[in-house]
Amino acid sequence: MLTIKNLTKTYGNGVRAMDGVTLDIPKGMFGLLGPNGAGKSTLMRTLATLQAPDTGEATFGEIDIVKNPKALRATLGYLPQDFGVYPRMSARAMLDHLAVLKGLTNTKERKQVVESLLEQTNLTQHAKKSVASYSGGMRQRFGIAQALLGDPQLIIVDEPTAGLDPEERNRFHNLLSEIGENVVVILSTHIVEDVSDLCPKMAIMNQGKIVAQGVPADLVEAIEGKVWSKTAAKSDLAELRTRHNVISERLTMGQVMIRVLADSQPGDDFVSAAADLEDVYFSTIRGGQSAAAAA
Numbered sequence: 001m002l003t004i005k006n007l008t009k010t011y012g013n014g015v016r017a018m019d020g021v022t023l024d025i026p027k028g029m030f031g032l033l034g035p036n037g038a039g040k041s042t043l044m045r046t047l048a049t050l051q052a053p054d055t056g057e058a059t060f061g062e063i064d065i066v067k068n069p070k071a072l073r074a075t076l077g078y079l080p081q082d083f084g085v086y087p088r089m090s091a092r093a094m095l096d097h098l099a100v101l102k103g104l105t106n107t108k109e110r111k112q113v114v115e116s117l118l119e120q121t122n123l124t125q126h127a128k129k130s131v132a133s134y135s136g137g138m139r140q141r142f143g144i145a146q147a148l149l150g151d152p153q154l155i156i157v158d159e160p161t162a163g164l165d166p167e168e169r170n171r172f173h174n175l176l177s178e179i180g181e182n183v184v185v186i187l188s189t190h191i192v193e194d195v196s197d198l199c200p201k202m203a204i205m206n207q208g209k210i211v212a213q214g215v216p217a218d219l220v221e222a223i224e225g226k227v228w229s230k231t232a233a234k235s236d237l238a239e240l241r242t243r244h245n246v247i248s249e250r251l252t253m254g255q256v257m258i259r260v261l262a263d264s265q266p267g268d269d270f271v272s273a274a275a276d277l278e279d280v281y282f283s284t285i286r287g288g289q290s291a292a293a294a295a
């Protein structure tokens with residue numbers, strides 16, 4: 001559905017934010033996971049036609065995104081990372097205004113669409129309040145409501161759950177999962193649970209490159225049996241890092257629980273641990289960093 005080939009982008013300051021990004025993204029939820037600065041927003045903004053790549057191609061169905069941004073915009077719903085200034089206008093009035101901009105000129109139809117989106121995003125009872133007064137979770141739900149105007153076939157949400165508390169995040173996840181399987185939804189995030197809870201397909205981006213992609217369960221399966229854990233004193237951490245491929249460290253009651261990636265048991269005191277998507281993520285991006293440092 002969405003085909004991305006060899007996209008590159010180097011900013012004026014020399015940062016190579018996209019370095020040969022190639023991806024096929026099918027219908028349904030697709031998770032793009034990566035640390036801050038990986039280049040996710042650059043890729044999202046490129047797909048949303050807000051900036052052009054230096055080289056490469058992206059097509060959505062028949063539409064050439066780079067050459068024909070106008071056609072893409074007609075079928076795009078976008079929730080940017082920074083929604084910008086929140087107006088002192090009621091959510092209902094704001095959504096109505098955005099619907100006009102989207103080309104919904106028939107008043108009766110538009111009213112129906114606006115009310116149904118407010119309902120879908122659980123904002124009907126708050127529709128009279130100004131968006132500026134909304135909590136973070138409500139703003140993000142409003143962001144989804146505006147992104148869904150005009151029945152888009154490609155929906156891009158950039159870091160939507162950053163800063164949300166667990167309950168709001170959960171609510172937002174439920175909302176996203178209801179959007180439907182017949183559209184392409186790209187969820188860019190640095191939060192592993194966003195992807196593990198929601199996305200049948202995913203990719204990991206680091207330093208401008210796609211470093212892993214596939215079905216989350218398959219990626220986990222590929223490292224099953226290779227994750228080992230042990231609890232150690234904090235003072236031993238530096239030495240453990242030099243001896244093992246440490247993928248994560250978690251402080252528990254003054255001690256540290258480390259997880260390492262190794263083909264066989266790295267030492268008597270290590271126990272085998274069930275692999276999860278976090279292990280996939282950390283081993284992939286840490287591997288990338290050390291490879292880059294060694295290069």
Ligand SMILES: Nc1ncnc2c1ncn2[C@@H]1O[C@H](COP(=O)(O)OP(=O)(O)OP(=O)(O)O)[C@@H](O)[C@H]1O
Pocket residue numbers: 011012013015016017034035036037038039040041042043081159
């Ligand atoms: N307009 C710009 N000019 C110069 N450098 C930029 C610009 N936009 C982004 N960058 C740099 O490009 C790299 C990728 O940034 P980008 O925002 O795409 O990453 P990201 O994965 O979305 O991270 P974040 O979640 O922090 O936004 C970073 O090093 C960033 O500092």
